[in-house]
Amino acid sequence: MTNQTSRRAQALRAASRFVGAGLLDQVVIATANAANTLLGGVLLAKEQFGALALALSVGYFSMYLNRAIVGDVLLALASRYDGDHRVRLVRNGLTTALCSGLVTTVIFVGIWLVWPHNGKIDLHELIWLTPFMIPIMLHDTARCDYLADRRPEKALSIDLVWAGTQGIAILFMVLIGHSTPGGLLAAWGIGATAGATVYVLREGHLPWGGNPKAWLAETRHLSGWFTATAVVAQVQVLSISFLVAGKLSKIDLGNLRFVQTVQLQPVQNLVAAIQGLLVPRASRNAATAAKPGAEGLEAAAALRRQTRQLAIAFAVLGMLMVIIVWPLVSWLLTRTGKFSEAAPLALPIALQGAIYLLQVPFTAAMRGMHRARMLFVQYVVFATISLTGLSIGANYGLHGAAWGLLTGSTAGLIVMMTLYFHALKLVGPPPESPATPRLDTAKST
Structure with missing residues (x-):
């Protein structure tokens, strides 16, 4: 009876650490994401803050679309496997995220070139996110890899790197007295770059070492519908910004x-x-x-x-x-x-x-x-x-x-x-x- 009670106590402590690390991880990454909006509301003029909100809406749209294709599938599918099968899934997912980041970068440059830089719906600040969409996609995929593998403490560690690096960049911007929407967006991207780099160095999963075609073939029963769902969800979020700004x-x-x-x-x-x-x-x-x-x-x-x-x-x-x-x-x-x-x-x-x-x-x-x-x-x-x-x-x-x-x-x-x-x-x-x-x-x- 004593041994059984001891095992139960150990299981409860392990479960508490697991849940605690998972919740703390989300607090950290949420702080990194919310810092742009909260600090933008405090530091920027209202017109500038509106432009920041529009750019962030498009950036979040892209990140969450990639999460539907890769991250959500890892959570629902990779958690069922161990060993080589799981490693192959993760590598293929990372390379798919890399491709998503490349496509997004090209699209953002195109939007910046052709979209009018005035009026109610102004996306000229979006160019500041362009260099960072690849690491943003990779970091988000890395988090989902750790969570699917029931290692939230590892997700927490790379998110702390993101948040800490972003905080240093924002502090530097404030100290030099040059707070801008572009600076806040760049600080967000720099933090993601640091977190993704730590993951790659720690796990040894090179972002270009997988096969996107194999990923799509194996996960299409989930990624297809998850992607369609994310498109609807993120179009809804993006449309809110455009409708409110436009109307x-x-x-x-x-x-x-x-x-x-x-x-x-x-x-x-x-x-x-x-x-x-x-x-x-x-x-x-x-x-x-x-x-x-x-x-x-x-x-x-x-x-x-x-x-x-x-x-x-x-x-x-x-x-x-x-x-x-x-x-x-x-x-x-x-x-x-x-x-x-x-x-x-x-x-x-x-x-x-x-x-x-x-x-x-x-x-x-x-x-x-x-x-x-x-x-x-x-x-x-x-x-x-x-x-x-x-x-x-x-x-x-x-x-x-x-x-x-x-x-x-x-x-x-x-x-x-x-x-x-x-x-x-x-x-x-x-x-x-x-x-x-x-x-x-x-x-x-």
């Missing part, structure tokens, strides 16, 4: 992005951290659930139990967030001269964050079950209703636009839960498995 103004876009960064981005970062921890585990359970016998039934029950328990926990966390964060952010914004007119945005954005939290366990389970096509359907509904709500709400100002975005998030949650319960019917051992154990497990869950 309202760059100043309104700056107000919206600042409140979202303060209030919604921490939630999105927590969501990303939890997804990185849950998807590999859900994927292993879903794979095991396909086996006949007691092992498959137990894994299917574990997947259901994990989703149910986390849904309850995140629902409570979401309610607490609205109750506490909404009045606090609203009060703080009213005390600032620069963003006081954005205070009414605090409530709809707080509610949107609560919905994102509640959706986490369902999204993780769907990714683990490899229901990529269903995720695509959910994002199409979410994006369509969000942009429609935004467009209609913008007729009543920025406040109306924020409530319009909330309608899309609500619809997305409803669709996600509906698809999840449908997907559960497909989880478990094949039909030829004994029927009685399946009924017993269903009663227990």
Whole structure:
């Protein structure tokens, strides 16, 4: 009994270290990403801040599109393998990310050359990201490699390199008294370059040593739908920036992005951290659930139990967030001269964050079950209703636009839960498995 208790205690300590490293890793990388927006809001004039927000929107669009092609697939697929198969997947994924970075670099230069450098939608600051898109893609892929391999402490280490290097670059810019949108963007890219370099030197995975064709051939059942989903999701995010800047103004876009960064981005970062921890585990359970016998039934029950328990926990966390964060952010914004007119945005954005939290366990389970096509359907509904709500709400100002975005998030949650319960019917051992154990497990869950 003593030995069994000791093993359980050791397992709990190991699990706590794993979760703690994963959450801390997301805090660090989120800080690196949020620093551009937060410091831009403080250091730059409102017109300059709006231009920074537009450039960042395009940069994030490209990075998250690459994550769909490579990073999300590593989380859902590489976590099922060990040995040479896994090493080959990682190398092929890194080379695919390298190719994504090269294509993005060419596109950014083209946009900078042909896009008008004036007007409401101004992308001239995008040129500052051009030299850094390759290391940004590689670093993001490296993080997903570590998370898929259940080594979040390694992901944390390269993210600390990113954040630390970026912080030094920003500090230097502030000390010389020359704060610009381009400087903030370049500091972000320099940090990514440092983090990606440490990964390559440590792991010995040369970015050009893989085969993108082999990657696409092996992962197309996931990467195709994940990419389509990411395109819809990121077009939705990018369209928000363009619609707000076009229908309202760059100043309104700056107000919206600042409140979202303060209030919604921490939630999105927590969501990303939890997804990185849950998807590999859900994927292993879903794979095991396909086996006949007691092992498959137990894994299917574990997947259901994990989703149910986390849904309850995140629902409570979401309610607490609205109750506490909404009045606090609203009060703080009213005390600032620069963003006081954005205070009414605090409530709809707080509610949107609560919905994102509640959706986490369902999204993780769907990714683990490899229901990529269903995720695509959910994002199409979410994006369509969000942009429609935004467009209609913008007729009543920025406040109306924020409530319009909330309608899309609500619809997305409803669709996600509906698809999840449908997907559960497909989880478990094949039909030829004994029927009685399946009924017993269903009663227990």
